[in-house]
Ligand code: SF4
């Protein structure tokens with residue numbers, strides 16, 4: 001029996017405020033219509049078409065939370081073997097590699113209480129940017145550690161709750177046992193996982209850290225590459241409620257003297273880039289509908305974002321920059337000469353980064369992760 005979201009059944013007025021901007025609800029109806037009209041088996045399968053982006057929660061005048069209801073359905077489907085997870089083998093395999101002994105790398109220098117956690121996609125697609133960022137952060141905090149591992153958000157979002165809790169719990173247990181109290185993150189998805197499931201740690205984005213420190217980054221000769229067609233900022237869904245992070249990103253862009261315009265559906269009301277909830281693995285058309293909405297909102301303006309995953313997805317239809325590329329390699333990034341790597345090169349980059357870390361921090365406490373939960 002599927003979990004029935006009683007508050008949605010009681011309080012949803014079918015006002016449509018969540019439905020109009022949502023590619024998924026436009027197809028199937030308001031949350032109340034979905035939960036009343038469909039049988040449980042259909043509800044289970046539909047929940048995997050929701051991007052889990054949280055826009056519905058952000059716009060609902062009744063303060064309802066459909067996204068939690070769809071995630072609960074996914075968990076229920078997994079627990080009752082009502083979903084074929086083999087269709088997600090690409091993303092789950094990617095996650096598994098990230099947590100493996102081969103790709104993971106914990107390097108904690110003497111006295112270290114803070115780590116930089118770059119996630120999986122940034123180091124793979126942008127190894128030079130990742131290293132430049134780590135170097136800069138180390139300049140601010142010389143005993144900074146670094147951890148290459150996967151936060152296992154794909155499993156979390158696919159409803160594999162027990163696996164996720166076990167994997168993430170083991171990671172946090174290791175960090176705490178080694179006196180790590182603070183985590184600096186570049187990836188919005190990792191940030192969301194740490195801030196939600198590691199509440200006793202101090203969790204910050206590198207954008208807040210760099211903005212606080214006043215990073216000196218200017219385009220050469222005072223050039224202003226986006227003066228004629230200003231940038232628009234795409235806020236990744238996990239950052240929807242993170243006002244400080246949103247402002248730090250905009251402040252960094254202003255510090256670079258870059259022209260930025262407002263865009264429809266930003267900040268709290270931001271849109272899914274198309275990658276959310278792994279929807280593209282079962283319905284590429286629905287995922288493309290989200291990307292198309294963002295393309296329309298951006299119009300002729302290039303996009304700047306702070307998620308390597310969003311940058312990859314949005315760049316399929318609209319020129320999209322990662323703010324970290326612009327910060328560390330301004331002229332090359334702005335002119336389009338700094339291209340993010342694609343698989344399988346991304347895996348080689350991650351292994352090379354691991355070698356570089358070992359060389360740069362020879363005296364650090366080092367671990368490769370070798371943990372798998374019991375089935
Ligand atoms: S979480 Fe996003 S995709 Fe899912 S119902 Fe809400 S707005 Fe639509």
Ligand code: SF4
Nearest residue numbers: 012013015016018060
């Ligand atoms: S915005 Fe809230 S009340 Fe309106 S249809 Fe969506 S869930 Fe129902």
